[in-house]
Amino acid sequence: MARPLPKRVQDAARAQFDVTVREITTPLTGDEMRMALSEFDGVVPTLGDMFTAEVFADVPKPRCQVLANFGVGYNHIDVAAAKAAGIAVSNTPGAVTDATADTAMCLMLMSARRAGEGERLLRAGQWEGWHPTQLLGMHLGGRTVGIVGMGRIGQAIARRCSHGFGMRIAYHSRSPKELDFEAERKGSLLELAASVDVLVIAVPGGAETHHLINAEVLSAMQPHAHLVNIARGNVVEESALIAALQAGQIAGAGLDVYEFEPEVPKALIAMENVALLPHLGTAALEVREDMGMMSVDNLKAFFAGTPLPNAV
The missing domain is CATH 3.40.50.720 (NAD(P)-binding Rossmann-like Domain)
Known part of the structure; x- marks a missing residue:
């Protein structure tokens, strides 16, 4: 072992x-x-x-x-x-299916609702009490989630989003899927990226998916959208993600995996709009x-x- x-x-x-x-x-x-x-x-x-x-x-x-x-x-x-x-x-x-899907939901909520940012504020002793415009995030209910890869884990994420949060489901995969929930298959990854509020990566790692999420895909996303990766770190071109976040091309990201883990870029750690977990997917x-x-x-x-x- x-x-x-x-x-x-x-x-x-x-x-x-x-x-x-x-x-x-x-x-x-x-x-x-x-x-x-x-x-x-x-x-x-x-x-x-x-x-x-x-x-x-x-x-x-x-x-x-x-x-x-x-x-x-x-x-x-x-x-x-x-x-x-x-x-x-x-x-x-x-x-690993359900545990990994749960981690995706955790990151979606942390990123969209700014949970990590709020916890850091509180732990630093800087919270001055509730007020109506503090840490306003994005409500997931009624939003559209795009899932890249609709295998076991992708489907488990989609069910949680659909049945638990009332979200609309869109996806991109190599072939159409027979699903037990409503979902729209997009013809291309760029089309999917441009049409969703949260983009979740749930594809296997390997040469075919290396840097699948690159600068072109990130630039297609909407400025209010969030990226969540619970797949493999090198599916996302990390330098392109950092550039997109710094430029405000996307609103935030939730990451459980990293391109060169356990190394996590200081630029990601420094950003308040990024939720970071230490590869807890099945923990x-x-x-x-x-x-x-x-x-x-x-x-x-x-x-x-x-x-x-x-x-x-």
Whole structure:
């Protein structure tokens, strides 16, 4: 296990396997990844463990047979290179859906209603009491939310927005979706960006979505609109976002992920109209336990010779 996982998960793994847990929380180094491929039958990597083609190439005869990724996103693993090396890859979809959607709603409210700004004001001892025009934000009810990517997480966000806040739903995805709520599919990302009050990013990471949200998309957004990203940091071109916020092209942003995390630009930290979370998307004990148990189930299935429940 590349990181310490919840006790319930470690106990479940130890009931089946001889388990080694790496007891630090930073991503695996290149040498550690090569060692893991050489010395273990299975590895549970997670976000930041960059299993690139070069890493696999350096271990031509790996002992490792399966990477049971802890997390739904697996853009840190070169899946084609892993499979070429004879290594199966799995992930943990489903377990993260509701928690990630909840985080999107948290950021939407924090950004639109200026919650972070208000808390900082109060903690700094600068709040002088209620008055009618203090910290006026944007009411979400009746607004239009645009969702980029209408997969499991995108749909969960849309349901919360529609049923919980009475928002109109628009989306952009590669293909139309059969949905159990009203939503308008926009023909292009630019058309979506120009038509919504809140733009929420819910696409997978990877080469296809790198800098999907760039200066052109941000310039298409309305000046009162907010951007929310709970996907992967590099889906948003961070320098373009900073420029758009500084120029007043958009009203604010809510971010749980960052292009070069854990580095967060000082320019973002300095802005009052940006809500920042430290990648809390799935940070609930039950959710992390469910994710871990899915990783263990993938390992159990692989070594029992049965199909992976969540192969990628």
